[in-house]
Amino acid sequence: MLAFRWRVARGCRAVLPESCLRRWILLAFALSWAVPVGAQYADVSAAGSPVAVDALWRFHTGDDLQWSSPTFDDSQWPMARLNDPSGVFADYTWYRIRLKLPAAQQPLGILFGHMDSAAEIFVNGERLATIGGMRPTPKDLYTGPASIVPLPAPLSGTTMLLAIRVWHSSQYRNIELAQTTPLLVGDLSTLSRLRQLTRQTLIVRDLPAIVTTTVSLGIGFFSLGLFLLRRSAREYLWAACWLLSWSLISITTFFTPFFGWNVNHIRLWIEFLIVIGDVSYLLFFWGFVGEKADLLLRIGIAAALLEYVNTLLFVFGAIPYTTDLLDVSVLLTIITVVATVRLLRSGFGGNRDAWLLLLPFFPEFVLSALRTGSGALHLAGLISKTIQPWLVHSATIQISYEQAAGLLAYIAVAVLIGFRFNRSVEQEERLSTEIESARQVQEQLVPARLPSTPHFRFDAAYLAASEVGGDFYQLFPGPDGSVMVAIGDVSGKGLKAAMLGTLVVGALRALAPEDLPPAQILARLNAQLAASSDSSFVTCLCARIAPSGTLILANAGHLAPYCNGEELALSPSLPLGVTRDAGYEELTLHFNPGDQITFLSDGVVEAKSASGELLGFDRTRSISGQSAEQIAATAQRFGQQDDITVLTLQLATAEVLQV
Numbered sequence: 001m002l003a004f005r006w007r008v009a010r011g012c013r014a015v016l017p018e019s020c021l022r023r024w025i026l027l028a029f030a031l032s033w034a035v036p037v038g039a040q041y042a043d044v045s046a047a048g049s050p051v052a053v054d055a056l057w058r059f060h061t062g063d064d065l066q067w068s069s070p071t072f073d074d075s076q077w078p079m080a081r082l083n084d085p086s087g088v089f090a091d092y093t094w095y096r097i098r099l100k101l102p103a104a105q106q107p108l109g110i111l112f113g114h115m116d117s118a119a120e121i122f123v124n125g126e127r128l129a130t131i132g133g134m135r136p137t138p139k140d141l142y143t144g145p146a147s148i149v150p151l152p153a154p155l156s157g158t159t160m161l162l163a164i165r166v167w168h169s170s171q172y173r174n175i176e177l178a179q180t181t182p183l184l185v186g187d188l189s190t191l192s193r194l195r196q197l198t199r200q201t202l203i204v205r206d207l208p209a210i211v212t213t214t215v216s217l218g219i220g221f222f223s224l225g226l227f228l229l230r231r232s233a234r235e236y237l238w239a240a241c242w243l244l245s246w247s248l249i250s251i252t253t254f255f256t257p258f259f260g261w262n263v264n265h266i267r268l269w270i271e272f273l274i275v276i277g278d279v280s281y282l283l284f285f286w287g288f289v290g291e292k293a294d295l296l297l298r299i300g301i302a303a304a305l306l307e308y309v310n311t312l313l314f315v316f317g318a319i320p321y322t323t324d325l326l327d328v329s330v331l332l333t334i335i336t337v338v339a340t341v342r343l344l345r346s347g348f349g350g351n352r353d354a355w356l357l358l359l360p361f362f363p364e365f366v367l368s369a370l371r372t373g374s375g376a377l378h379l380a381g382l383i384s385k386t387i388q389p390w391l392v393h394s395a396t397i398q399i400s401y402e403q404a405a406g407l408l409a410y411i412a413v414a415v416l417i418g419f420r421f422n423r424s425v426e427q428e429e430r431l432s433t434e435i436e437s438a439r440q441v442q443e444q445l446v447p448a449r450l451p452s453t454p455h456f457r458f459d460a461a462y463l464a465a466s467e468v469g470g471d472f473y474q475l476f477p478g479p480d481g482s483v484m485v486a487i488g489d490v491s492g493k494g495l496k497a498a499m500l501g502t503l504v505v506g507a508l509r510a511l512a513p514e515d516l517p518p519a520q521i522l523a524r525l526n527a528q529l530a531a532s533s534d535s536s537f538v539t540c541l542c543a544r545i546a547p548s549g550t551l552i553l554a555n556a557g558h559l560a561p562y563c564n565g566e567e568l569a570l571s572p573s574l575p576l577g578v579t580r581d582a583g584y585e586e587l588t589l590h591f592n593p594g595d596q597i598t599f600l601s602d603g604v605v606e607a608k609s610a611s612g613e614l615l616g617f618d619r620t621r622s623i624s625g626q627s628a629e630q631i632a633a634t635a636q637r638f639g640q641q642d643d644i645t646v647l648t649l650q651l652a653t654a655e656v657l658q659v
Contacts, residue, residue, distance in 0.1 A: 040079065045102040045157070050111065050186025050194065055097065057082050063092035063165070068122035070161035072096075082164075082183065091138075095164040099185065103157030106187035109150045110162075111194060113183075121149050122163040128152075133262075138167035140263045142256050146195045150188055169263070201396075206254060208399045212407045213250040219414040220244035226421050233424070235287035239417055241280035243410065245273045264315045271311040278304035278335055285339055288416070289346040289354045300338035303331045329376035333369055340365045353420075360412030367402035446645075451477050455547040456649055461632035463603075463644040470497025471601045471643040472505050476512040481547040484512055486521075487599045487647055488540035488558060491575075500536055504529075504576075518542035518554035522576065522584040526556065529577030537577040541599060549591040549651055554584045559605065562598040562624035563591065567617070597649045598624045600631065603642035607635040615639075 040058045044051040058077040066072055074096050082095055101108060110121070118132030118141060129149040133139030151160075184191060203210070220243030227236035249270055256266055282300045286293065307328060314324035343361070346354035367389065374387035392399040450458040458475060470490035477483050486508050490497040507528060511521050521542050529538060541558040545551045553561075553568070557575035560568045568589070574582040591597065600620070607615040615638045623631050628646040635644050 040074065040096060041098045041100075043100040044185040045100045050184040050190055053097070053099065053183040053185060054081070056080065057095045057097045059093060059095045061093050063094070065165075067094045067096065068127070068163040068165070069125045091167060091170055093166045093168060095166065097162050098159055099162050100159045101151070101155055101157060101185065104187060106189065107150060107153065108156060108185065109148050109188040109191050111184040111186070111191045112147045112149065118167045120165040122161075122165065123151065123155065124161050125163075132167075134165075134167060138169075140169040142259075142261055142263050142266070146198045148188065148191050148195060204396055205398060207397060208403055208407075209250055209254065212403060212410070213247050213254075215407060216243045216250075216410050217247040219410055220247060222414060223417055226417060230421065230424065233421075235284055236417060236421075238280045238284035238287055239413060242277050242284055243413070245277035245280065249273045249277070267311060268315060271308050275304050275308045278307070282335070282339060285342055285357065288357055288420075289343065289351050291342065291346055296338050296342050300335050303334040303338070307331050326376055326380065329372045332372040333376065336365055336369045336372070340369075353416075356416055357412075360409045364402060364405040364409050367400075367405055371402060446471075446473055447475060451475050451483075453477050453481065453483060455481055456483055456545070456651060459628040459648040459650075461628040461644070461646045463632055463636055463640065465603065465640055465643050470501050471603065471645040472501045473599070473645055473647050474505055474508055474512075476508075478515065478544075483545055483649075484518075485543045485545070485599065485647070485649065486540060487601070487645065488538050488556075488576075489601045489603075489643070489645070490538050491536050496536070500538065504538055504540070517586060518544055518552055519584045519586045522554050522556045523582075526576045526582050526584075527580060530580040530582075532577070537575040539575045539602075543599075545591070545597075545649070545651070549593070549595075551589045551591060551597070553587045553589070556582070556584055559600060559602055561600075562621060563589075564595055565621060565625045567621060567624075591651050593652050595651050596625060597651075598628075598631070599647040599649070600624075601643060601645040603640065603644035604631060604635040604646065606641055607638040607644075608641050609639045 040056060042053050042055040044053060056079040058074040059080055060067065060074070060077045067074070077096070112119075112121075112131060118130070118134040118138050120127055120134050121129045121131070128151075129147075131147050131149075132141045184194065220240050223236045223243065224240035227233065227240060230236065252266065252270055252273075279301050282297055282304070286297055291297075310319070310324060310327045310331070313319045314321065319327075340358075340362070343354045343358040347358055370387050370389075374383060374385075377383045378386045389401045390398065391401050391404050446460070446462050450460060460473065462471065462473075464471075470492060471488070472490070473485070473487040475483060475485055488501070488504060490501045490504070504525065507525055508521070511524060516524070519542075522540060525538075525540065538556070539558040540556045541553070541561065542555075543551055543553040543561075553570070555570045555573050557573055560570045562568070568587075570587060571585050573584055576582075605615060605617055605620050615635055619638075623634055626634075628648045631646045632644050
């Protein structure tokens, strides 16, 4: 992942240096066709292939357009090769040489390599061409790998004065060369083929980077797709942001040589993508291993943000180039170390996912730290050069061990996130099966059909807040025409609450035939629940009503019922399962034919609107005389937060209820 960070940090020109193959080609031309020349003169009139101008030039810093004149005396100027850094001292540098051209039938031209940062070409005092952005003000543009300047036809066979006015950005002074390769003089058709070969060579040389970019781009979109399918798994999103941002960096650096882009603008854009990539990279690690944000993560993110601040300082001239590179080396090393330490700590803490992630990334971590760390030491003057181990380093292709390790890390990420997604899908399917089983169990919490008795009419409504709820109610008709009613609410929601509710209902069914008083039934239930190690508790209201209208009621922390729109006054009591010593009192009331008793759970009273307002006891009392379905629907529309259970019982004579 970090394979090209150091190259990006060195600026766009260093990101895409001239290909080794082209330099070998140019060197071959130079050795084959260049002839011994004196000082600032070169004979390139040999017939055949293009000739390399690998000779000494007169050069001078400063700027004066008179220096383009063929009559100007430059004998006092020092001499250097055009690709020698000794000539780069100031913003403007002039180079002069006399060239004897061949007498050719074909149009002639000059093939220039990369010129930093812009240049004007003068022949015999006349401006012939401009490379990069020179006028009206110089611009720090990347001028591309090669430029061809056609020569006027009358110059064929003559000796001309070639003067090059180079503007070199002060930000990169003494770092980059004005001309990285010798010039080639020859016919335009051959030079065009050589330029095309140079561009093809760039593509061949960058083929490993193209493969890596294609892989990371594909895995990035794959990870983004997984996130869209599972929005709660943020690690997929961070992986996508990290991989796609680095893919954009690689694409930008690949196309930079073919367009006249402003170097600093590209640098700011690339550093912006680097910050996104670094932060997403760290968040992916933390998310994948399930770690919360900690000091290590904050240090890593701070280092990534400081990278961009450092770039801004350099672009606006606040710090020199060497300081910029040194700072970036240190910050990249910090990010690498932070990621490594996080995975090691999580792995030794028993997190298997951390080891699965560390194994493919560890080689890249080591190689990245080696390169960036040695780069910092090199810039500090402590070692002679940056350490960059090469897997393949030839004239046609270059593959570093770090680049190969990064590609393997990308593939490993695809495998790991794919495996995790598949595992989560299997877990969801298993959970869905368990919930379906729980639903079948939950059907035992509420009667499938309300009993029909000659003295009572029942109406019930049940709305679970989640897939499986914890409310329950049961009706047990007695042989004497009485009915025992039990309604309750298990603490919590979901599968656990439903299972506990099922146990309570089973116990109620076992106790109902014994014809026990409501208070004794609650005491027996409480003893069983309090003896268990589970910390859950259950509210329950138990009542027995006779055909005559006599109601005996006991309560264990449940809401009081309503009769004809009025709440019944009950003594406070503890829910079931809180303590073995809980006692339950009985209340005896008498009701008349036509009276309606409404039992409900706290899901009705605690219904909450979008503004946070509760339905409350007053509104509940006002609707308590309605049917069970109407009460439940009103609470649901208001804003359901918990399971809603409503059970109504109406006392009447047999003649009224008989159909």
